[in-house]
Amino acid sequence: MVCWEFALVLSSAAGAIAAAAHASSYIQYSTVTGYFLQDDNSTNATTFDYTAANFGLINQTYSSDRANAASLTQWQKFAILVSSLNAKSPKNVDYKVLFMGRHGEGWHNAAESYYGTPAWNCYWSLLNGNATATWSDAHLTDNGIAQALKANAFWLSRIQTQKIPTPENYYVSPLSRCLATANLTFSGLPLPAKHAFLPTIKEKLREGISEHTCDHRSNKTYIHDMFPSWKFEAGFSEYDELWTGVTAETDSAQDLRSKQVLDDIFSSDCSTWLSFTSHSGEIASILRVLGHRPFSLNTGAVIAVLVKAETISPSQATSTISAAPWTASPHCTAPPVTSISSGANGGCVCPNSAAPVTTTLVAVD
Ligand SMILES: *[C@@H]1O[C@H](CO)[C@@H](O)[C@H](O)[C@H]1NC(C)=O
Numbered sequence: 001m002v003c004w005e006f007a008l009v010l011s012s013a014a015g016a017i018a019a020a021a022h023a024s025s026y027i028q029y030s031t032v033t034g035y036f037l038q039d040d041n042s043t044n045a046t047t048f049d050y051t052a053a054n055f056g057l058i059n060q061t062y063s064s065d066r067a068n069a070a071s072l073t074q075w076q077k078f079a080i081l082v083s084s085l086n087a088k089s090p091k092n093v094d095y096k097v098l099f100m101g102r103h104g105e106g107w108h109n110a111a112e113s114y115y116g117t118p119a120w121n122c123y124w125s126l127l128n129g130n131a132t133a134t135w136s137d138a139h140l141t142d143n144g145i146a147q148a149l150k151a152n153a154f155w156l157s158r159i160q161t162q163k164i165p166t167p168e169n170y171y172v173s174p175l176s177r178c179l180a181t182a183n184l185t186f187s188g189l190p191l192p193a194k195h196a197f198l199p200t201i202k203e204k205l206r207e208g209i210s211e212h213t214c215d216h217r218s219n220k221t222y223i224h225d226m227f228p229s230w231k232f233e234a235g236f237s238e239y240d241e242l243w244t245g246v247t248a249e250t251d252s253a254q255d256l257r258s259k260q261v262l263d264d265i266f267s268s269d270c271s272t273w274l275s276f277t278s279h280s281g282e283i284a285s286i287l288r289v290l291g292h293r294p295f296s297l298n299t300g301a302v303i304a305v306l307v308k309a310e311t312i313s314p315s316q317a318t319s320t321i322s323a324a325p326w327t328a329s330p331h332c333t334a335p336p337v338t339s340i341s342s343g344a345n346g347g348c349v350c351p352n353s354a355a356p357v358t359t360t361l362v363a364v365d
């Protein structure tokens with residue numbers, strides 16, 4: 001078990017030793033395929049509805065099935081399978097099931113649809129909002145609230161009809177749309193008392209950090225006031241120290257951050273069933289780190305993944321992530337004259353009156 005070793009190190013010695021243990025080992029993740037429709041290349045992510053397919057769990061018999069298998073639901077049988085994988089695995093191997101939910105529709109999603117992606121990226125996304133909507137650290141729209149309530153109803157039905165193992169621990173991005181989605185998704189469910197819904201807010205589960213104001217989180221005091229009983233991870237800062245509004249995190253930098261948050265959770269949390277509430281870009285990045293096929297989630301959708309984590313010596317690692325420096329994205333200081341979906345400068349064609357933000361932007365009459 002990956003976490004067992006670290007738990008021992010952390011409880012018996014000072015942080016310096018824990019840090020040394022981290023440096024001398026590497027956690028390599030992979031997705032165990034064959035159990036969920038979503039990790040099969042033939043499943044179309046665009047049309048896949050997790051609520052119509054039992055979270056994608058494939059109906060099948062397992063070698064771990066017991067004599068009473070006929071009286072158990074697929075999720076109960078899968079729970080036995082996962083515990084048998086953990087029971088039989090060497091000490092350096094750990095299996096966990098992640099339920100990763102994307103937040104429901106936020107005002108920034110509505111605005112991107114309203115203005116169109118190029119105009120959104122070139123101009124509107126840099127503002128805090130328009131005359132009628134705010135999208136800096138966007139809140140959920142009514143549609144987004146309905147999507148989170150749909151997830152809530154689906155969890156309830158899985159608990160009632162499938163006796164699904166519910167998450168033992170919950171981790172949430174610090175952005176408001178995820179906090180609200182997690183709250184609506186998991187409130188009011190008949191959860192076991194020892195695994196009640198009491199999430200931990202993790203800085204590194206946030207969305208890819210672009211210059212867009214929707215990626216700028218609120219201060220810790222504000223978050224605490226919204227959900228006073230929720231936990232912050234150690235070291236969570238009062239103010240957002242990552243968002244600059246000037247440069248954007250690159251995909252590789254985001255993947256490195258995703259690996260760091262996975263390493264953090266896998267080496268400190270010995271439980272098997274975990275919930276993450278995060279974002280489309282961040283879940284896509286986590287899936288890359290897990291070696292899962294690309295699977296983009298609609299707003300409010302949830303993906304379940306069976307993960308194998310192996311703690312190995314760094315020299316045995318088959319792939320490591322090297323993070324490219326953050327870069328500036330071109331944009332205009334006034335609404336662009338035209339919205340083109342691709343091309344130079346991300347499709348931004350600024351009006352002459354507006355100073356383009358990078359020198360390579362094209363200004364036209
Ligand atoms: C799924 O597709 C990827 C990329 O095309 C390929 O590398 C992989 O082998 C495929 N997996 C299966 C099980 O077919």
Ligand SMILES: *[C@@H]1O[C@H](CO)[C@@H](O)[C@H](O)[C@H]1NC(C)=O
Nearest residue numbers: 041042043044045046047048
């Ligand atoms: C997936 O479904 C969408 C919507 O029906 C369709 O446009 C797309 O071509 C499909 N993708 C594949 C790979 O079949």
Ligand SMILES: *[C@@H]1O[C@H](CO)[C@@H](O)[C@H](O)[C@H]1NC(C)=O
Nearest residue numbers: 052053054056057058059074
């Ligand atoms: C699995 O079987 C159940 C009950 O027999 C059925 O309702 C469900 O649609 C099946 N699920 C999948 C993903 O095929």
Ligand SMILES: *[C@@H]1O[C@H](CO)[C@@H](O)[C@H](O)[C@H]1NC(C)=O
Nearest residue numbers: 107110111114130131132133
């Ligand atoms: C502001 O943006 C929202 C989408 O987030 C849109 O519905 C609304 O119509 C816009 N308001 C104005 C005044 O353009």
Ligand SMILES: *[C@@H]1O[C@H](CO)[C@@H](O)[C@H](O)[C@H]1NC(C)=O
Nearest residue numbers: 180183184185187188226227
């Ligand atoms: C959290 O969810 C509950 C149940 O849906 C709701 O009553 C409450 O207002 C929510 N809290 C916040 C701060 O959104």
Ligand SMILES: *[C@@H]1O[C@H](CO)[C@@H](O)[C@H](O)[C@H]1NC(C)=O
Nearest residue numbers: 218219220221222223238239
């Ligand atoms: C935190 O953010 C809230 C909402 O934006 C603001 O009203 C408050 O003054 C901020 N608090 C601190 C300590 O900056």
